[in-house]
């Protein structure tokens with residue numbers, strides 16, 4: 001038993017039911033209609049617990065924006081300062097999630113059916129991150145039942161495209177982040193249940209090497225092999241990694257060449273890059289771009305051309321004072337709820353938290369439900385974690401303070 005010993009939690013059934021309904025609506029990022037159906041279902045669930053819909057939730061793959069009124073104290077000087085200066089209206093807190101998943105439609109009927117097994121609930125997107133969103137509805141229901149109000153107005157943002165880098169929701173997230181006191185992100189927690197306070201920046205580069213084709217037997221000297229040029233490009237690229245400093249890279253795909261008896265005219269590399277700080281982001285971007293100068297990597301054949309595209313699209317999530325203050329408050333709340341060891345840490349994976357943080361908003365991420373197997377056919381949550389998560393999120397919403405006022 002977690003939380004107050006033996007206490008009933010009527011919201012648990014609500015969360016479980018909503019979660020199963022959300023998982024049954026498969027919602028791959030690439031299928032806007034399907035994602036729209038999941039957003040629509042979720043919008044109705046939010047409305048039932050008192051949230052007001054501002055945008056989205058009409059069956060389209062458009063970011064859902066909903067608001068929940070927060071504590072107001074018009075005209076009364078706030079004990080912690082700021083309430084009076086802002087006319088009694090506190091800045092909103094963002095609560096952020098995504099309803100798209102990486103699993104194509106058919107996963108549910110195929111390799112990853114919705115099922116409970118050994119205390120685990122399996123299903124596409126259950127862990128990343130429909131459970132986190134279902135818990136939010138449970139937390140709001142809990143606050144309502146107990147007659148409490150969030151400490152700040154809440155702006156709930158649920159995006160349709162996080163798994164593909166937030167192309168349509170990015171600007172909205174950044175604009176909202178600039179106005180907000182802070183943001184809670186409902187992505188899965190760290191292994192063991194901890195939150196996420198630091199995320200690596202994520203980039204993708206495409207490096208095209210162009211050479212000159214020729215017959216490999218008759219006149220190879222007329223050709224300049226793009227693939228042989230890789231022998232110079234690849235070591236120079238890999239030398240940019242600095243795992244100690246948090247810079248890693250992975251050439252995940254190589255495409256090019258052709259018939260084996262032809263000097264290869266082109267080859268293309270796709271590279272995933274992770275960085276821990278904004279400084280390293282600048283360093284790696286400059287380093288990869290410099291590969292576009294073939295003589296710089298010892299290629300002296302003017303027929304070899306190298307083209308570099310891409311960059312670090314999701315900046316690193318680096319905690320500032322505001323994020324540390326949010327975490328400190330969250331740790332107090334976790335302790336009060338019986339988990340004194342709860343803390344937050346770092347991960348190499350990116351999320352919408354990266355965009356919010358880079359826009360200057362203090363972010364506490366990884367507030368979803370414990371489980372494992374994100375992006376695989378083993379994806380599941382631990383059902384026993386649900387009650388604590390509902391209580392924890394409810395207390396966070398009720399007890400968070402604007403870090404800029406403390």
Ligand SMILES: [Zn+2]
Nearest residue numbers: 128129162187
């Ligand atoms: Zn996710």
